Amino acid sequence: MNLSAYEDTETxxxxxxxxxxYLLAFHYMDAKKLRLLDIQKIAEKYGIKASVIKTRRVQYLQYKKKLNFDYIKYHSKTA
Structure with missing residues (x-):
């Protein structure tokens, strides 16, 4: 786990x-800076169940594959 990624995701x-x-959290997961378990622990602090995070991860991967999605390109356009 990367402390900076953890703090960014918690923020x-x-x-x-x-x-x-979700995009930020899963970007860090794709970059191997966070695990699904790390994201689930953070989310649970804010009232989001681990099962919801797992479902969102599945959706994210489907969209990423279908749309050839790149978080860095997306973020640079919206920042």
């Missing part, structure tokens, strides 16, 4: 913006 959940939060 994102605290400042909740549904899809931006």
């Amino acid at each position: 994102a959940f605290k400042n909740w913006n549904k899809w931006n939060t």
Whole structure:
């Protein structure tokens, strides 16, 4: 686990913006800086069940594959 990634993700959940939060968290997971378990622990602090995070991960992977999605390109356009 990467401490900076953990803190960024926790801040994102605290400042909740549904899809931006998930995109950030799963970007860190794809980069092997966080595990699904890390994201689930953070989310549970903010009232989101682990099962919801797992479901969102599945959806994220489906969208990523279907749309050839790249978080870095997306984020640079929305920042």
